[in-house]
């Protein structure tokens with residue numbers, strides 16, 4: 386059938402009598418949230434939303450790779466297609482719908498100004514292989530972003546290209562490995578605290594290191610005695626998160642840096658929680674050698690749902706020569722990119738990604754910085770910490786804070802002691818929170834706290850919204866203590882789907898639709 390070439394649906398042989406292709410039911414009304422089959426199940430073969438003229442293609446260009454079988458696209462009209470995707474979008478919780486209190490993830494509002502800037506054609510419609518003379522503005526923006534990242538962290542160099550925090554960790558450890566190799570040092574061990582984000586030990590392992598855990602004190606900080614005992618001539622780096630994943634500032638951070646350097650190792654700081662200290666503390670002043678910054682957390686570029694991240698890594702003087710290409714430099718002819726490992730980049734450990742990183746994220750992050758200014762960024766940190774302490778104070782009567790003494794930083798951490806003898810678990814509380822209209826908090830992380838519930842309100846939530854969230858949790862606490870187990874065990878009741886077999890979904894994903 387000639388329609389094949391114009392994207393028309395092409396598989397009438399699998400259609401049902403009513404012209405639909407699969408066996409799934411039509412969307413089933415459930416209030417305003419409708420069940421939605423796959424687009425392949427929904428689509429028929431007798432119609433299409435596009436009507437293109439027959440293409441006059443010269444198939445010879447395809448060197449014999451011309452498609453011979455039907456492509457198998459589902460056929461839907463434009464409104465059917467549109468509604469399919471809008472219905473799917475309604476099943477996603479989003480930061481634009483309500484507070485998203487995931488601890489460690491910093492799910493904060495993405496200012497629309499950032500979005501507007503990122504869509505300017507001069508940033509959005511360029512290609513990484515364009516001649517640099519045609520993308521001077523974009524390079525100037527990268528240069529300015531690099532300047533502010535270095536200024537805010539007090540570090541002399543930054544590698545912009547890593548595409549997420551975890552990628553930044555890899556960049557930092559590869560720079561450390563290159564620096565050690567350059568001095569003929571074959572150290573094999575990386576020390577990581579027990580409360581570390583899983584990416585830290587995973588990164589160290591991928592970079593070829595053996596991971597050794599550092600113990601934690603009863604008040605949630607790195608155990609300095611244990612660190613000192615484990616430092617030695619085989620330790621390449623110590624990876625510490627500050628503020629840490631318990632939401633606490635590592636008050637011995639200067640001593641951690643001193644001990645690390647005295648042992649000839651490098652100090653890697655996981656900077657995912659930089660939003661708690663930006664404008665107030667410069668990691669360079671703390672003795673940090675390398676730190677990634679999650680632009681998608683601290684500087685409000687959108688994330689979640691697998692969207693692009695950006696994890697630039699700031700580097701100390703000692704590591705700067707090993708930073709991966711490319712980087713931006715400027716001279717009399719304007720901005721250009723150092724692309725090859727020669728000259729200034731002779732010691733670069735290589736290249737981390739094909740091009741320069743996530744341009745759209747750079748634009749958003751710089752827009753966020755410039756719209757706040759220096760005083761505004763400091764207030765970001767202050768408000769993030771204030772909001773988390775407010776949550777901690779409001780909930781501590783009913784929930785049990787993991788570290789009750791003293792204030793927290795950007796996130797409030799509770800354990801599950803308050804659920805003792807109720808038969809209800811952290812998972813049940815998280816699911817019941819969905820029925821209250823909120824995305825669950827981070828659960829069971831960090832691993833050092835039993836049944837952990839990690840709540841990060843961020844600086845962008847109003848007091849009213851934080852109150853709504855706290856009241857929802859307090860309602861649940863009252864219900865749990867009153868023995869209303871059913872409200873928890875069956876939750877969520879108001880979501881399109883209830884509890885999924887998440888293990889099976891992760892271990893045996895079904896990624897392909899078969900009719």
Ligand SMILES: *Cc1c(COP(=O)(O)O)cnc(C)c1O
Pocket residue numbers: 489490549550551552582584585626630655657658679694696
């Ligand atoms: C988010 C996070 C990471 C990893 O960052 P990604 O951008 O998700 O790769 C690492 N460490 C901590 C503490 C984090 O919160």
